[in-house]
Amino acid sequence: MSLTGETTPDSPLAVFTLPIHSQLSIPPSLSYDTHRSAHTPLVIDNGSSSLRFGFATSTTPQVAPNIVSKYKERKAGKQLLLFGDAVDAESGARSQAKTPEHALDYALIRLGVDTPTVDHPVVMTERLASPLHSRALTSELMFELYSVPSLTYAVDAVMSFYFNNRPTSSSASPTSSGLVISFNTASTSIIPILDGKGIMSQAKRIQWGSQQASEYLLKLIQLKYPTFSTRVTTAHTNWMLHTFCEMSPDYTPLLRRLRDPRQLRAVERIVQFPFVLPVVDERTEEELARAAEKRREQGKKLQEMATKARIEKLVQKESDLQYLTNLKERRAEETRREWQSLLQSEGFSDDAALDQAIKKLEADLKKTRKKAANDSDDVIEEPSFPLVDTPDDQLDEEGLKEKKKQKLLKAGFEARARARREKEKALEERAAEERKEDEERAADPSAWVARVRAEHTSVMERIKERNRRKAALGDRKSAAAQARMKNIASLAADERVSKKRRKGGGEDMFGADDEDWAIYRKINTAAVSSDEEDDITQLQVVEHKLLTHDPTFGIDQTHAALSSQRSAFMSAFRPQYVDGDVEGRARIHLSIERWRVCETWFAPSMAGVDSAGLGEVLQTVLASFPLTDRGRLVQNVFLTGSPAQMPGLADRLHATLRPILPPEMPLRIVRAADPSMDAWRGMAAFAQTDELKRVAMSKADYEEWGGERVRRWWGGNWNASMS
Numbered sequence: 001m002s003l004t005g006e007t008t009p010d011s012p013l014a015v016f017t018l019p020i021h022s023q024l025s026i027p028p029s030l031s032y033d034t035h036r037s038a039h040t041p042l043v044i045d046n047g048s049s050s051l052r053f054g055f056a057t058s059t060t061p062q063v064a065p066n067i068v069s070k071y072k073e074r075k076a077g078k079q080l081l082l083f084g085d086a087v088d089a090e091s092g093a094r095s096q097a098k099t100p101e102h103a104l105d106y107a108l109i110r111l112g113v114d115t116p117t118v119d120h121p122v123v124m125t126e127r128l129a130s131p132l133h134s135r136a137l138t139s140e141l142m143f144e145l146y147s148v149p150s151l152t153y154a155v156d157a158v159m160s161f162y163f164n165n166r167p168t169s170s171s172a173s174p175t176s177s178g179l180v181i182s183f184n185t186a187s188t189s190i191i192p193i194l195d196g197k198g199i200m201s202q203a204k205r206i207q208w209g210s211q212q213a214s215e216y217l218l219k220l221i222q223l224k225y226p227t228f229s230t231r232v233t234t235a236h237t238n239w240m241l242h243t244f245c246e247m248s249p250d251y252t253p254l255l256r257r258l259r260d261p262r263q264l265r266a267v268e269r270i271v272q273f274p275f276v277l278p279v280v281d282e283r284t285e286e287e288l289a290r291a292a293e294k295r296r297e298q299g300k301k302l303q304e305m306a307t308k309a310r311i312e313k314l315v316q317k318e319s320d321l322q323y324l325t326n327l328k329e330r331r332a333e334e335t336r337r338e339w340q341s342l343l344q345s346e347g348f349s350d351d352a353a354l355d356q357a358i359k360k361l362e363a364d365l366k367k368t369r370k371k372a373a374n375d376s377d378d379v380i381e382e383p384s385f386p387l388v389d390t391p392d393d394q395l396d397e398e399g400l401k402e403k404k405k406q407k408l409l410k411a412g413f414e415a416r417a418r419a420r421r422e423k424e425k426a427l428e429e430r431a432a433e434e435r436k437e438d439e440e441r442a443a444d445p446s447a448w449v450a451r452v453r454a455e456h457t458s459v460m461e462r463i464k465e466r467n468r469r470k471a472a473l474g475d476r477k478s479a480a481a482q483a484r485m486k487n488i489a490s491l492a493a494d495e496r497v498s499k500k501r502r503k504g505g506g507e508d509m510f511g512a513d514d515e516d517w518a519i520y521r522k523i524n525t526a527a528v529s530s531d532e533e534d535d536i537t538q539l540q541v542v543e544h545k546l547l548t549h550d551p552t553f554g555i556d557q558t559h560a561a562l563s564s565q566r567s568a569f570m571s572a573f574r575p576q577y578v579d580g581d582v583e584g585r586a587r588i589h590l591s592i593e594r595w596r597v598c599e600t601w602f603a604p605s606m607a608g609v610d611s612a613g614l615g616e617v618l619q620t621v622l623a624s625f626p627l628t629d630r631g632r633l634v635q636n637v638f639l640t641g642s643p644a645q646m647p648g649l650a651d652r653l654h655a656t657l658r659p660i661l662p663p664e665m666p667l668r669i670v671r672a673a674d675p676s677m678d679a680w681r682g683m684a685a686f687a688q689t690d691e692l693k694r695v696a697m698s699k700a701d702y703e704e705w706g707g708e709r710v711r712r713w714w715g716g717n718w719n720a721s722m723s
Helices: 101-110 132-145 156-164 210-224 234-244 251-257 261-267 285-332 336-345 351-375 397-443 445-473 479-493 499-503 514-523 530-549 559-564 568-573 593-599 614-623 627-634 649-660 678-687 691-695 699-705
Strands: 015-017 042-046 050-055 062-065 067-073 078-083 122-125 150-154 178-183 188-194 204-206 269-272 587-590 637-640 669-671
Touching (some): 042 101, 042 678, 050 101, 101 132, 122 678, 132 699, 150 691, 156 178, 156 188, 178 614, 188 614, 204 614, 210 234, 251 593, 261 568, 285 336, 285 351, 397 445, 614 627, 614 649, 637 649
Parallel strands (some): 042 122, 122 150, 637 669
Antiparallel strands (some): 050 062, 188 204
């Protein structure tokens, strides 16, 4: 399978910049002198996104975006109405307002019509099976406001087919047959035509067009780049859709091929969005050095403040621990009733609560002393504290303040000394373990490596299992999440022991065993548990041993490398740019999206739309005709509409239609000469024939039958039509 516009992996990146809109100028109005009294038909293709208008004798129409917006001029304080190219922003703009009055005013001004009434027959498009209310409003606008002599409604797809298959004689009716597939902005229509007449009773429409495809591409980009630096709008994605996207003859094999990262990078297109380079620091080296020195001084002050606060907390915790230890020792001296009253006065319900508080303080002190020992490894001589042992009655006010300060400093020094001794003891124990391990490694290296490898695997499995459990808790229907809810419910339903049961000897023993507190680790998924921290620390030690003594263990096997590793496919799907690369972070890489967005015409369910695809609808339409008529239709499958210009569309339709047709039945797929303009040209060619007078609705017909009624003819809708 060949992909158009393919690049090799070693070729330069295919980077495209967004088109820059030039300064808009007000187009001059055309001269009306030629058509002032000629009653030249006025042809209007009122599309969802573009308005095409002009006199029937023109070779090409005038084109403007079919959007309108209100704007308030600040200097004059006037409300202005902007239309077409004058609307320079999407926000606040309305596409296809309730009535086309603004669009028609703009068209008539551009054509130079300066008469009180429009004395020209009008041929105008309406969508397939247009609602009668919309038709009535448009007819009322044409006949009541503009006083047109006659009005004819046509279906754009049929008129495009007519222009590309029109008879040689200007007065002859069309006789060609074919299957018209019209790709529009808001929908896709299939209209069978036999002997020049549209069979509207068998026409079908899919609620999927280029507008929905553009919005779908925008959603894919937002999902792929959730923190993109620039706002991406539907105008951007519409340009990407018509510039980079294409149909694939067979979507599934294409996906299999693009599983190769090299192939994925070869077909990607990079869209460069505007970016602003960061401001370069132009200070001299001396100024930078002074600023760095200032930052170091500030950091040193912050460290001193943090150390002081930590020492104060350490002293307070040691004091609290000593107080609770003394309280526990008083149990033997008090009676049971006095002891229970003493516990309650101190805020404890029973002995277990007191023991738990002591254990918690001891654990906190151990961690705090460890940090304090790491912060101050240097041996410091014991300072003197002369005022600590001096009685208070021998000191004045300043002396009392200094004594309090020296007490705090002495307590901090003693706490650091205890932490240092504990650290030295731990270092000695670690050194003994390392000597023992060195002897074991020297005696049997392979057994040592196997044991350490097994320990590494065990810790990695514990970490993976913990991560899997966290991920499972995100799904409320998973077994882990349901078990967590059961634990929470059991804790909520657990009743405290009543006073009556407590007197009878019943006690709540929760917390007496350290394993009881594991229940809180099971239900608390947000905080990092101490077990997780210990596993990470143990894993780092084990990996350091393996990196030092096992030549088969590499950096890429460490936990840090494995957890930060991205697959080659993900790296190709969305390449990562380093921090500070402003240009790279303002890029969007389109790869699979180039075909995925176009595939939605054949599978709207991919975008969440409950609708049959184009292939199923075509099969349904063809099945409603006899075999002979079916052969006439598929010999001229006609594609029209701006999205019909997508590369690969004809090949995809051929691959879709060929399996549902008899092998001997010819199949020919053609595209309009100009898919976006041929509908207007077809109406212009028809407006110059004598048949226009027969199918047009006059002012008298409007007053008699109402705005909903039209004459039935081969190029218009059949709803509310009359023969």
